Amino acid sequence: MKTIHVVCALIYDENHRIYASQRGYGEMKDGWEFPGGKIESGESEQEALKREILEEFDTEVCVEEKLCMIEHTYSSFHLVMSGYWCSIVxxxxxxxxxxxxxxxxxxxxxxxxxxxxxxxxxxxxxxxxWK
Known part of the structure; x- marks a missing residue:
């Protein structure tokens, strides 16, 4: 089974809220998630997270401390996901x-x-x- 490594952003604001997004494509369309994406070859987790949020939300974030690393097995792949606190720059x-x-x-x-x-x-x- 293929393993996919991704990162997600726990983007918080001054009101102690976190941003969540609903997938607009793919087999998991309509499910809610913390925004992020796949780590490309040669990227650090932090670089991947900055790139993904800029590409998908036209927003620059400051990647702060790592909150968690979770693993989950879906029917067609195994997911390893690191979650980071982020603030909007x-x-x-x-x-x-x-x-x-x-x-x-x-x-x-x-x-x-x-x-x-x-x-x-x-x-x-x-x-x-929460932050």
Missing amino acids: EGHMIMKEAEAGTWITKQTLDTLDWLEADRKIVAQLKQIE
Whole structure:
């Protein structure tokens, strides 16, 4: 089974909210996730995350500390995903590929239909103090 390494951004704002996006394409279309993507050859996790958020949301982020590394096996691949706290340097999360996007609070985490791997991060977010 193929293993895919990805990164995701836990982009927070001054109101202790985190940005979530709804996939607009692929076999997991319509599922909610923390934005990010695949790490390309020669990239660090932080470089990949900056590139992905700039490409998909026209927004520059500052990648801060790593929150988690989770693994999840889907039917056709094994996912290894690292999640990083990020803050916005410039931009307004303009959706180029996502179906929808929203700012969530700890109280609204359970209102979205999360992709299976992202549910593991949601479970961790419920247990910690947010930025």
